[in-house]
Every structure is written in structure tokens, then in C-alpha cells.
Amino acid sequence: MPISRALLVAPLVLCLLALGSTSLPSEPHLTPASSYLPRLVVEGRAPAAAFLARHNTPGHSGLYDSEGTGIRVADRFRAGSITKSFVATVVLQLAAEGALRLDDSVEEHLPGVVRGHGNSGALITLRALLTHTSGLYDYTAALPAADPALTGVAGPSAQPLSPAAAVRTAVAHPPAAARGSYAYSSTNYVLLGMVVQRVTGHTYGTEIRRRIIVPLRLTGTSLPGARTTLPLPHSRAYHRAGDGTLRDVTSLDPRVGGAAGELVSTLDDLDHFYAALLGGRLLAPAQLSALLDTRAAGGSYGMGIHSQKLSCGTTVWGHRGRITGSYVRSAATRDGRHVFTFRVNTDTPPARSLETALLEAEFCARRLF
Template identity: 80%
Template structure:
């Protein structure tokens, strides 16, 4: 996957809770994605997991499933790098309006910010930031605390990392690749957040609210900045320390370092609606949507804030994942946006790529029968 992937110790009694229809009545042979939820809990080392799938077919309700204690369909959770799809959408809207151009250089909008140690903002375009082909070092790899949860850096009193400080941390290191080569870097989207603010005079979060959240009525989605509390309702979030293996409750840990690269808080339903609307053409005109989905610059790996995944049945789904302290989420949708699935676990430990692919195939490959161990 193009995203870097960074339990309770008592035994869990895994119970499947079914709300909504049990399966799509027109496809009774479809392997239910819910069959994979217990494995998400075990292999993701999470106390609980949930998914919500919707399809724009008359008479067919959205399907929700969960397993494990204390997780609900309306829960707010931290969505991590799913934020990037929202940011990319706003940038392309601004390009459509002529406020900026994708071939503008970073230097055009943020003079002097990307400079030194082999970094040159005048040689990097906004297109390169959007497609992760800038070569910029990922600032999250330069953070001083190896385990911010244990050090207390992610707690309620944490001092947020400003976007400028994040960029300075990145450009204090040489580029990881030459411009034009794909290398996923959170620095790219922190810079895009700053570009949006410079181009519009308003913070990127304000632009996301007015351009996406309000029109689509995504009332469970917010961009809280570095504020720690999750809005209600929410389930608990957990983190297993890499230093001593201990489990920590990190529900109150805010996105102190994430910014435009990963601060979004959302719900299963809101993410389903957003990706359905985006791919369905409600947020971008056809030519700009095609640009968003063009993976040519990255060698087929990544578009602009979104990436494809080809399944074994030949279907390709589009979406993004989010990996942040206490939360892992994945949304995938068909190209027309009419069939969307979002699932999450309430730790930052992602399930394996094979399991994730199996779950997506159970949902999007009706002719493929998968045996659930």
C-alpha cells in the first residue's frame, strides 16, 4: 500500500452485532464482509472493529456490522490520512476556479519555505505534492519522540507541531528521491494546506468545511486542529507501545502533529458519503476528477489524495486509508461512487494487507467466493 503503516490483554468475547440488512438480497452468494471482522480484531490486535457499506440501489439499505465491545455506527474517530483526499479535492476545486495552477511551483505560493539541504521549492510543483512525487523527506520520520504516547507528547497538554515547523523538520534532511519519483510523504500535504491558506486567505480546514462538509451535510466530520477531545459519540481508542508492549488508552490523544496530512475526525457514514459524492462527480467536474484519479506520475500507485487497488476478480476500487494513534480506517469505492465500504479498528495497528484485500474482495467481487478461516 502507498501509505506507511506504523487488545486488550484480557481475552475478548467476539460478538457479531448485525444492524440493517444481513446481505444484499440480489446477491445472496456474496461473501459477507462481516465474516472478516473477527480476523480484523485478531490480526489488527484491536479490541473492536466495524464497517458500513452502502450501494446506490433502490430498496437496499446500508449494511453495518461490528464486533467487539463499545463500538458504534455513529462513532466519531480519527481518520488520519483520509484527510488527504479532502485536501486534494479542495486544491483541484481551486485549480478549476483559476485561483491556482497545478503547475505552480511551491516557491510561487510559499517563498523561501522549501530551501536548503538539496531541497528547492522552485523546482517542485503543486502537482508533485499532490502525487507524492516531490521527493521531500517525510517530517513524521523526524519527530523526536519514538513513542509519543509514553512520552506524553500526544496527551491533552501536548504542544502542537505547527505546519512551518513540520516543513522545517523535513527540509533539514535531503530529499529521499529525485523529483518525479514516487515516495509517500506527509510533508507534501502539510505544504498543500499552507498553499490553500495562502491562495484563499482562509485556513484549509475552513475551505474543507465550506466546500465539502457543508454541501454534503457531513455533520459527523470535523477538523479539530490539535485539540485533543473527540466529539461525542465515540468509542475508546488504544495504542500498544512499541517499547514495552503495554496497551494504552489514547482516546484523549489529539492529532498534535498531523495537520493537513491527517487531522480529520469522521464517521463511517460520512466517509461513505464523501467518497460516493467525489467519485460520483458531485465535487469536481469530469476533467478534474480524471486528473485526481490519474496515477501516471506515480507509476500507477497513487492519484491525488486517492489511490487504486486492483482486486483478484479484476475490479478496481478507489479510496484511501488512515493510520494514526488509536485508529486505523480504510475506505474503498467503485469508480462511479455507487458502491462504498468503510471499515475501521480502534487501534493504530493496521490489519495485514492480505486480510484487507480479502475483505474488499468479499464486498466488491460478487463472483469470487472466499472461504473464511
């Protein structure tokens, strides 16, 4: 399988201050994390894999590496549930402005929307939505999949849902978990997108653009709405069917993900977003503390952000994103000074042990460059 490896060297000021996608020169180089890219392709049966790491410390530069064919550093791709980190940031900004309170009930903002089959918006707070402790059924589990392997993930032929229809799908089922216990559900973030619109008068996409994308100059990031094609440049996206064949699913209607998974982005933009978020550039200290408070979820999830403690003692923060044709994972140190995003151009995620090994190679291995 062809291998492409590139070291992206940028001035330190780009690591510290650059806010948008950058075009960087390249030359061959290897890192500890690079050795895991072939395994992502072979064991994960992905056509291609790539990562981009940023080191916001003196003497370190940005590093891009890829394996297989069909992925370039500037490519746009669907980022799936990483959308949740963006939505949570907007909600916390609105809380800081006094436009809403995290302990407001869903019923206060969306009267009558969550009701029936044991569900009650009057008993669910915005905080519970943010931390996935509402107990609400995940609407994506009820969507028709194009292939049995896509259980829980919207298939390319799935009909687009409006936010209200997605919530109706969820509340047609009893709660999937007891209120107060952690149970990941995309329904929570669809509701948060609806709350943002009710509070601001603008869609969550408009608020994300105004509050995050434009200020950070994330020129490769967008909320496509009904647009089924990816902006240029982009690589192809594939789903491996049950018979093992790859199907091109580059074009799809992302509205089925909505505020829970609509985002399109780039490796560079996601690195910059998490660096800015964890570095305190998007949230005031009180809201950043709330974002990183994992107690409600038993230590694994804050508000739109995962935490994972690695074997070397380092805890990384970020999110996974999975949608038809794409899997991506972003992780960063608590201060946002070291950020790492990898992706494969298929929706089959790598084994969790392989993903952890890749993160440990990046964040725990001794730096040789």
C-alpha cells in the same frame, strides 16, 4: 469475545441522496465481509473492528457490522491520512476556479519555505505535492514516538507542530527520493494546506468545511485544530505498547497531523464523501480526471486517493488513514455507487493481505442479500 452484528436498512433514496450521518434500524445479518471482522480483532489484536457499506443500486441497502466491544455506528474517530483526499479536493476546486494552477511551483505560493539541503520549492509543483512525487522527506519520520512501535506515526506525547515547523523539519533533511518518483510523504499535504491558506486567505480547515462538509451535510466530520478530545459520541482509541499492553490514547493533539492527517469523521460520513467525490458531485470532469490519474505514481496513487485492483478485476479507490489510536480504510468503485469503510480502534493496521481479503469479500463476493 462479544460480537455485535447489525443490518442497517435504509430507503433507497438515502443511498442515493442522503448527505449526512443517518440513524438506521438494525437486526442481525451476515455478509461475506462479516467473516473477516473476527480476524481483524484476533490477528490484528484490535479491541474492536467495524465496517459500513453503501450500495447505491436498486435492492441494496446500507450495512453495518462490528466485532468486539466499544465501537458503535455513529462514533466519531480520527481518520488520519484520509484528510489528504479532502485537501486534494479543495486544491482541485481552486484549480477549476483559476485561483491556482497545478503546474505552479511551490515557490510561487510559498516563497522561501522549501529551501536548503538539496530541496528547492522552485523545482516542485503543486501537482508533484498532490501525487507524492516531490521527493520531499516525510516530516513524521523525524517525530519522537511514544513507543518504538509508532515509528513514522505521531505518538500521543509528541509536541504539536505548526505547519511551518513541520516543513522546516522536512527540509532539514535531503530529499528522500528523486523528484518525479513516487514516495509517500505527509510533508506534501502540509504544504498544500499552507498553499490553500495563501490563496484563499482562509485555513484549509475552513475551506474543507465550506466546500465539502457543509454542502454534503457531513455532520460527524470536523477539523479539530487544537482540540484534544473527540466530539460525542465516540469510542475509545488504543495503542498497543511494545510489551503488548493497550494504552488509551483517545485524547491527543491532532495538530501534529495537520493537513496531512487531522480529520475526525464517522463511517457514514466517509462513505458519503467518497460516493460524492467519485460520483462527480465535488469536482468538474477535468479535475476528477486529474484526481484519478495515477500515471505519475506508477498506477497506485492519483491526487489524494489510492487505487487498488482486486483479483476479480474490480478497481477500488479511496485512502487509508492511520494516526495514534486509529486505523481506517475507505474504498469505492469508480462510479462511487458501492462504498465500503472499515476501521479498528487501534493504530496497528491489519496485515495487507487481510485488508485485501476483506475488500475482495466486499467487492468481489457474490451478493446474497
